[in-house]
Amino acid sequence: MSPVYIARTSEVAARLLGREMMIMSARDSTLFSLNETATAIWQAADGVTPLAEIVRQHVCVNFEVDPAAALRDAEELVEGLAKHGILKLSDQPIMEAK
Amino acid sequence: MGSAIAQDLLVEIGAMPVLVRTSNPEFHQILHERYGGFVNSSAQPVFEFEVEIVPPGGIPTAVGDDEDLSVRFEAGRWVLERGDFHAELDPSLRYGRIWQSATPYAIDAAFRIVHSLLLAKQGGLLVHAASVVCNGRAFLFAGVSGAGKTTISRLAPQDATLLTDEISYLRREADGYVAYGTPFAGELARPGENVRAPLAALYLLAQGAENRIEPVADADALRAVLQCVLFFAHDSELVGHVFDSACHLVQHVPVRRLTFVPDPRVWELIV
Numbered sequence: 001m002s003p004v005y006i007a008r009t010s011e012v013a014a015r016l017l018g019r020e021m022m023i024m025s026a027r028d029s030t031l032f033s034l035n036e037t038a039t040a041i042w043q044a045a046d047g048v049t050p051l052a053e054i055v056r057q058h059v060c061v062n063f064e065v066d067p068a069a070a071l072r073d074a075e076e077l078v079e080g081l082a083k084h085g086i087l088k089l090s091d092q093p094i095m096e097a098k
Numbered sequence: 099m100g101s102a103i104a105q106d107l108l109v110e111i112g113a114m115p116v117l118v119r120t121s122n123p124e125f126h127q128i129l130h131e132r133y134g135g136f137v138n139s140s141a142q143p144v145f146e147f148e149v150e151i152v153p154p155g156g157i158p159t160a161v162g163d164d165e166d167l168s169v170r171f172e173a174g175r176w177v178l179e180r181g182d183f184h185a186e187l188d189p190s191l192r193y194g195r196i197w198q199s200a201t202p203y204a205i206d207a208a209f210r211i212v213h214s215l216l217l218a219k220q221g222g223l224l225v226h227a228a229s230v231v232c233n234g235r236a237f238l239f240a241g242v243s244g245a246g247k248t249t250i251s252r253l254a255p256q257d258a259t260l261l262t263d264e265i266s267y268l269r270r271e272a273d274g275y276v277a278y279g280t281p282f283a284g285e286l287a288r289p290g291e292n293v294r295a296p297l298a299a300l301y302l303l304a305q306g307a308e309n310r311i312e313p314v315a316d317a318d319a320l321r322a323v324l325q326c327v328l329f330f331a332h333d334s335e336l337v338g339h340v341f342d343s344a345c346h347l348v349q350h351v352p353v354r355r356l357t358f359v360p361d362p363r364v365w366e367l368i369v
Binding site: 011013015017018020022024026027028029031033 | 315316317320321324329332333334335337338341342345348349
């Protein structure tokens with residue numbers, strides 16, 4: 001299975017409030033909020049680190065989770081965020097995100 | 099009937115003077131009556147409006163009477179349309195034209211939109227909220243229609259000053275947020291006082307069986323405030339500004355949930 005790379009799109013405004021990452025889509029003003037694990041993934045979405053590595057480094061290390069389940073949940077999360085246009089997914093590194 | 103002589107009126111809301119020019123004397127009189135407390139003839143306008151009064155049916159709008167307001171940016175201009183007006187604003191020239199019938203409702207909507215656009219880049223916000231000054235400090239009461247904005251305004255102490263019972267005007271200034279009076283009236287049907295005061299707190303309104311104030315987490319405060327912010331443009335840059343402003347506001351101003359019964363004693367908790 002090829003790695004998945006994730007990058008934040010430029011059409012969002014995001015701010016960490018308390019433990020929640022609040023994200024507003026500048027395209028349609030929809031407001032999203034991410035919990036702590038989703039926030040960790042969002043913050044690490046640099047376009048060049050594979051999702052599996054992000055989960056290993058930022059989720060499995062900091063939260064008591066089963067690695068396989070964490071990766072499945074992360075894949076579901078990023079697909080959902082991508083559908084809303086606030087995250088980009090690719091099977092190649094996303095260099096413009098850097 | 100129109101006139102060959104244009105008349106100007108400088109309406110200053112939130113320390114932002116907007117010049118309105120019309121050659122229709124009746125409409126000029128309507129403006130005077132509605133915005134009289136906010137006229138400042140010596141101010142330097144930050145935006146100019148030319149109002150052309152046209153008969154019903156003659157408004158060049160593509161939006162039907164029962165459709166929502168449309169605000170879009172095209173070819174370097176803001177285009178605002180509703181059933182009762184069509185406006186085109188050029189932000190680079192700080193000039194706009196509006197075609198409307200001789201009622202105050204269209205210009206009132208245009209004022210709100212223009213101020214929301216001007217404020218967006220300055221860290222300010224227009225909020226669907228009542229605001230009242232008590233002991234030199236402003237208190238905001240935010241909520242959707244029916245939440246109790248007018249009720250809490252009516253219950254305010256006699257020496258309090260009403261800034262608005264409908265649309266609050268917030269600016270971010272050097273020492274914090276300042277609330278300004280606005281002529282935008284709700285059920286009280288009277289404009290606010292043209293004064294300003296530092297913002298002390300923002301209350302999210304709920305009506306209940308007792309008076310109580312509860313803390314609100316920043317994230318919940320942001321959700322609630324964004325629901326009450328007036329912003330009309332689907333523009334990525336401005337949406338980002340509004341979001342940043344709302345985040346800054348909830349992190350720098352106490353936001354509380356105020357549950358109240360319609361009794362003046364609620365104000366003993368507020369001030």
